[in-house]
Amino acid sequence: MDVTASRMTDQIFPIVAVGDSAEAHERMHVRPLDRKTIGSPFVDNPRMMCRDVDVFYGDKQAINKVSIDVGQNQVLAMIGPSGCGKSTFLRCLNRMNDTVSSCRVQGEISLDGIDIYHSSVDVVPLRARVGMVFQKPNPFPKSIYDNVAYGPRIHGLTRDKNELDEIVHTSLIKAGLWEEVKDRLREPGTGLSGGQQQRLCIARAIAVGPEVILMDEPCSALDPIATAKVEELIAELRTQFSIVIVTHAMQQASRVSQRTAYFHLGDLIEVGPTEKIFTNPGHKLTEDYITGRFG
Amino acid sequence: MIYPYIIPSILALSAGVYILGLRRAEKVATYSGGLSELHSLPTHYGVFAALCCAMPALLVLVLWMIFEEKVITSMVAGNLPADLLRQSANELTLVINEVKNVAFGGFTATSGNPAIEKAAVAYMAHLTSARNMVSILVVFCSIIPAWFAIKSIGKDLRARNLVEGAVRIVLFACAGVAILTTIGIVFSVMFEALRFFQAVPLTDFLFGLQWSPQIAMRADQAGSSGAFGAVPVLTGTFLIAMIAMLVAIPIGLLAAIYLSEYASSSLRNWAKPALEILAGIPTVVFGFFAALTVAPIIRELGTALGFTVSSESALAAGLIMGIMIIPFVSSLSEDVIHAVPQSMRDGSLALGATHFETIRHVVIPAALPGIVGSILLAVSRAVGETMIVVMAAGLSANLSFNPLATVTTVTVQIVTLLVGDQEFDSPKTLAAFALGLLLFVFTLALNFFALRVVRKYREHYE
Structure with missing residues (x-):
């Protein structure tokens, strides 16, 4: 298979290039001895800071001493082969891993300077500040309106119906969905198309007024047109929120993000400005991955 | 040979x-x-x-x-x-x-x-x-x-097609047996009931307020002329079923929520079968537990508080019947709650909802059709239950909503009308078939309603 061709198509499972597959296989499955992250993992004035984060599932270590910053009003893309730990790491940022009983997190993750894993931190307001959009659109079996109003209602953000209407309205506008659904707010959210459902989930996350939005492969279940719309939306949302996106599609990472982090078998190999990662990667593994030599 | x-x-x-x-x-x-x-x-x-x-x-x-x-x-x-x-x-x-x-x-x-x-x-x-x-x-x-x-x-x-065709016919025949049996039962009950309605007008049966089926078998016999008003029997059925549901729905549903959402998997693995054992106890055992243990306790308690309590009460029968049908509610509800996709819970938790808010606003509404189905199944069970009522609630058909009084139910009356030596052309015996038909129509309506509810909500998550 042509290397450039596999780069061009946003493959979810890029195919190992013919010719050096044995070598690629070895690179993919053997951890580099040098575990130091290269590039620029830290930024000035970060929104979230992660220092020496280890994640274990039972005895198995899934994330190994990862340190990285999430900058203000920028999109951080996390790429890497399947099973490299990028989704696990993403779920640490709003403590969604708490729901997995065998999962254990060490190290420090802070939001605006406060350690989110500290015993005094309540996970409920944390998740209101760090929202999340999932791989598969998961609207609730409720009306479109109730889906968006869900967060504001449980957090008591509004005093009356008008304020709630206003939040639903602005959230749907920000999510680029208002024009499509304004006449059928009372219809079930599950009746929308896949792309609309995913934007509804984004509107639902926005409605709570988060500071950071985590996106776990938000477009992998969508067709190209819906993907383009969501990507456009991410670019707009950046002006108000900090966004961390996990993606398998390298094209997508290069289109929507300002910084890109490359994960490999639980290690953070390289972080840098997206342009630099995709044109002049500093690490051999990064280069092999983005040129499609393994996936 | x-x-x-x-x-x-x-x-x-x-x-x-x-x-x-x-x-x-x-x-x-x-x-x-x-x-x-x-x-x-x-x-x-x-x-x-x-x-x-x-x-x-x-x-x-x-x-x-x-x-x-x-x-x-x-x-x-x-x-x-x-x-x-x-x-x-x-x-x-x-x-x-x-x-x-x-x-x-x-x-x-x-x-x-x-x-x-x-x-x-x-x-x-x-x-x-x-x-x-x-x-x-x-x-x-x-x-x-x-x-x-x-x-x-x-x-x-084309042997494959012929064999497939034969398989289809066999399957159809099996489905047909079930349906034909149902139709046969309906007709057998209906014909006897029609004979009953020739002797007793339908309106008397449906709206009569007195149930006293003992009628004279011979002309010279002293006996009442018989009163076949089904209302007291029906209210007794509803009263006991309602008490049973008041026990079974909250306990069963909350147990289901606990088992599926909070209990560790090891606890669930032994607690759920343990609950289901309850469904395996013969109803006659529940019956004497109700009659010999629960009813006297209720009577003593009620008397101590100054109420008049008969020694066989709707409350005792209803309470025990409620306990008996808890597994119907809890086991089925647990299954449907468990079947709600994890992505729904994740979506809610990621918005900062607490565990219980997630259950209340997302999981339960998504599982509602199945929960309603399990409750309706339990209601059918409560309405059709006989043994506990015979033993714990008495036989006299009082038109009363007092749970401390003796009442009777449709199924109990059917049993008492048909045991012993009977002649099959007196209204007394035929009344059993009319009651059976009434019960059948009632549970049919309930099932129909249940199916409608389930269909209405079925497609809501996927």
Whole structure:
């Protein structure tokens, strides 16, 4: 298979290039001895800071001493082969891993300077500040309106119906969905198309007024047109929120993000400005991955 | 005497025909250049031949079994002495029964009658020769079609389609049996109920406020004229079912939520089967627990608090019935709650909802159709339950909503109307069928309603 061709198509499972597959296989499955992250993992004035984060599932270590910053009003893309730990790491940022009983997190993750894993931190307001959009659109079996109003209602953000209407309205506008659904707010959210459902989930996350939005492969279940719309939306949302996106599609990472982090078998190999990662990667593994030599 | 072994014989024959069909198909395949040349797999040809062997034979056999009794009886009855034949139809049936009793060596009071002895011998003779003939017919009906079937096996015979068609017919027949049985039950109840409504007007039955079915059987007997108002019986049923649901719905549902959402998997793995044991306890055991343990406690408690409590109360029966149907609610609800996709919970938790908010606003609404289904099943169970009520709630039909009083239910009345010596043309006995019909209509409406609810909400998450 042509290397450039596999780069061009946003493959979810890029195919190992013919010719050096044995070598690629070895690179993919053997951890580099040098575990130091290269590039620029830290930024000035970060929104979230992660220092020496280890994640274990039972005895198995899934994330190994990862340190990285999430900058203000920028999109951080996390790429890497399947099973490299990028989704696990993403779920640490709003403590969604708490729901997995065998999962254990060490190290420090802070939001605006406060350690989110500290015993005094309540996970409920944390998740209101760090929202999340999932791989598969998961609207609730409720009306479109109730889906968006869900967060504001449980957090008591509004005093009356008008304020709630206003939040639903602005959230749907920000999510680029208002024009499509304004006449059928009372219809079930599950009746929308896949792309609309995913934007509804984004509107639902926005409605709570988060500071950071985590996106776990938000477009992998969508067709190209819906993907383009969501990507456009991410670019707009950046002006108000900090966004961390996990993606398998390298094209997508290069289109929507300002910084890109490359994960490999639980290690953070390289972080840098997206342009630099995709044109002049500093690490051999990064280069092999983005040129499609393994996936 | 091949007749007793006729079914095993047919099966053995079919097995042989299956192998013959298989062999022949393989032979055809070898001559025409490999298995891929055949229209179907060799096993299809084998099954096709075996079906051709077994099906016609079994059909003949079943038809014979249905009509055997009638055929033999008419043959015997024609030869009975004239004085026995002159009797009424009912008495003739009795005579025939005696003949059969003597023939099969059973107990009979008039075995001394020589005419009947003779008829019995004739009966046995007819039966034996007829069965022998049928056996031969059945064997022919299996061998001849099987022979044709094996002959017809060629590479173009569409055996696969034919076998698939036969499978479809068998499946249809099984579904048909269930439906026909239901229809049969409905009609048998309905005809008796119609006879009842000839004696008692429908409006009296549905709207009458007094239930007192004891009527005089003979003209000179002292007894009430009978009152067949079903309202007290129905209110008793509803009262007890309501008390039962008041116990079962909250406890069952909350237990289901605990088991599926909070309990560790190891706890759930033993707690759920333990709850289901409750459903395995015979209702009669629940009944005497209610009558001997719970009812006295309720009476003592009530009396201490200054209420008048009868020793058999709707409350005792309802409480225990509620306990009995907890597993119906909890087990089914647990299954549907567990089936709500994790992505729903994640979506809610990621918005900062607490665990209980997630359950209340997302999980329960998503599982609602299944929960409603489980509750309606439990209601049907409560309405149809008899034993606990007989033992713990009493028999007198009071029109009362007081849970401390003695009440009775539809099913209990059916039982009391039908036990003991009864004549089947008095309204008293026929009232049982009218009550049965009423109960059937009620549970049918409930099921219909349940299906509607489930269909309405079914597609909501996916």
